[in-house]
Amino acid sequence: MTEITRVPIQPVAKGSLTKLWIGIILAIAVGAGLAWAAVPRGIDLDVLVEGTGPRPKEGEVVWLNYKGKLADGTVFDESRPIPLPIEGLFPKGTPFPIEEGAAIPGFFEGLKQMQKGGKYNLFIPADKAYGAEPPPGAPIPPNADLEFEIEVIDIMSKATFDRNLKILQQTMQSQMDNGGAGDPGRAPQGAPAPAPVQ
Template identity: 65%
Template sequence: MTEVTRVPIQPVAKGSLTKIWLGVIIAILLGAGLAWAAVPKGFSVDTLVAGEGPNPQEGDMVFVRYKGMLASTGEVFDESQDIPLPVQGVFPEGSPFPVEKDATIEGFYLGLQQMQKGGKYELYIPAEMAYGDAPPPGAPIPPGADLKFEVEVVDFMTREMFDRNLSILQRAMQSQMGAGGPEGPGPEAAPAN
């Protein structure tokens, strides 16, 4: 005959069962949180510093300072540069972007319309609203990359105002060139009479 060794089972201490269930619930919540973090985010505009006034509308020109990064690594792939202009006050600082469909990537176009003058924003653009699987040739953006932008809205103006100011700038540059400005002929290049 075989003998069976019996081991007495200790009763569960009071409160231990509650601790076990709490541990299981915490493990489930942690797993769900990690799974949620791994899922790509959708399009979002997060306000870092609130701006003031109205939002840019279709057709406006928005002047921004920005930094574009790959969402997965934070690697910077593009950054705005202030362009020194020969006539001060004609245009605000920053890079101009038209608020027009197909003038820039869809996510940037939609994001600009949700911003205000003086505001700073973080713009998250999923790949399907950026370059998708066909980034520009030579760009350091891999196919299917989600993008993140830090954007500061310096100012914006109507397209009519932009075109008027551009005309003023062009006339000023032409007069500088004709008067021996930086690109025009100097006195030594003037024809002799």
């Protein structure tokens, strides 16, 4: 006959069950936090002033005033006025073509959500910015989140942009051929009138 030795089970100390549950809750919270951190984040666009009209599409050119900042507020880039000698061909601001393969994917993703006349704050997480490899010599550290203040001045079709650029080149060539005579702020006589911005 087999003999069984009995071992008494000790009662759970007061408060141990509470500590066990707290430990389980903390383990779940840490796991959820790690899972959230591993999920790629998207851009965040805050509308400061509503724009009007359609949003830019692939192949169009957006004219902007912008300021790019790091998380600590350091400005790493901003738009500068481009002196274009013919009034009416191009709006003020810096032109950005909307096209795939851009250096900062999040920037162009954000532009596609904006409208003419609007002002925006655009937050771009590092994985949608330059990631671990910012441009050589840039004041942007690796894995930096970026923030842009953006004002959309205008949106122009690529066809209109190309046509106006051709007019500009012809005008500049004409001025060079004439020894620089004429008013650089006006289109020469006979030049086609600029198309309305689309």
